Amino acid sequence: SQQGEEDPQALSIQEGENATMNCSYKTSINNLQWYRQNSGRGLVHLILIRSNEREKHSGRLRVTLDTSKKSSSLLITASRAADTASYFCAPFTNAGKSTFGDGTTLTVKP
Amino acid sequence: DTAVSQTPKYLVTQMGNDKSIKCEQNLGHDTMYWYKQDSKKFLKIMFSYNNKELIINETVPNRFSPKSPDKAHLNLHINSLELGDSAVYFCASSLRTNTGELFFGEGSRLTVL
Known part of the structure; x- marks a missing residue:
């Protein structure tokens, strides 16, 4: 199945700074989704971008998708301590299959 | 009201159970x-069911058997547990296959001793 690979593995920033995480995948997709996971909790959906879209915004989140490079990025602006979590990308095929990567661990220091 | 709920949250058991x-x-x-x-x-991903029918079955040992008695329930039975089965298992649901957003449960942490 399709797997997303996040980069970097870990990111540490100060509150108020922006955080950028990248995702690469290998085959054609129907859509790509980003999720957040707080320690010991389930994953929470953040944003979905379809294969025919290039950019999407939701609050402080901005996602881009480049299907020619098979890559996506998630930008969190004006980060807060509460944004500390692991972030996963999930590229979905038309068959509905996806395997998440091992995520980017974001630490936002107050 | 919890949208996706899984039980138990923690499970500690012996190999072979x-x-x-x-x-x-x-x-x-x-x-x-x-x-x-x-x-x-x-x-x-291990398995996916759509309206009680199995639609995705990744390369998972046949010791793992999912069962969906109705579209609101999906249970996972594991036979002859091995050390390597220790993990957190998450259940999730989506409106339909391919429609996007997955809603996840809080996870079930399985520890095999």
Whole structure:
């Protein structure tokens, strides 16, 4: 199945700074989704971008998708301590299959 | 009201035992999933059911048997547990297959001793 690979593995920033995480995948997709996971909790959906879209915004989140490079990025602006979590990308095929990567661990220091 | 609930949250058992994890969703979704998250946080799909029918079955040992009595429930039974089965198992649901957003349960941490 399709797997997303996040980069970097870990990111540490100060509150108020922006955080950028990248995702690469290998085959054609129907859509790509980003999720957040707080320690010991389930994953929470953040944003979905379809294969025919290039950019999407939701609050402080901005996602881009480049299907020619098979890559996506998630930008969190004006980060807060509460944004500390692991972030996963999930590229979905038309068959509905996806395997998440091992995520980017974001630490936002107050 | 919890949207996707799984029980038990923690499960500690001996090698060779058989155990089950239950999942229920009250969102009216057609599609349900089981994912396995290993110690490195790598999250891999195991199974997917759409309206009680199996639609995705990844390369999973046949000791793992999902059962969907109705579209709101997807249970996971594991026979002859092995050390490598220790992981966090997540149930998820979506409105339909391919429609996007997955709603995840809080996970069931299985430890095999």
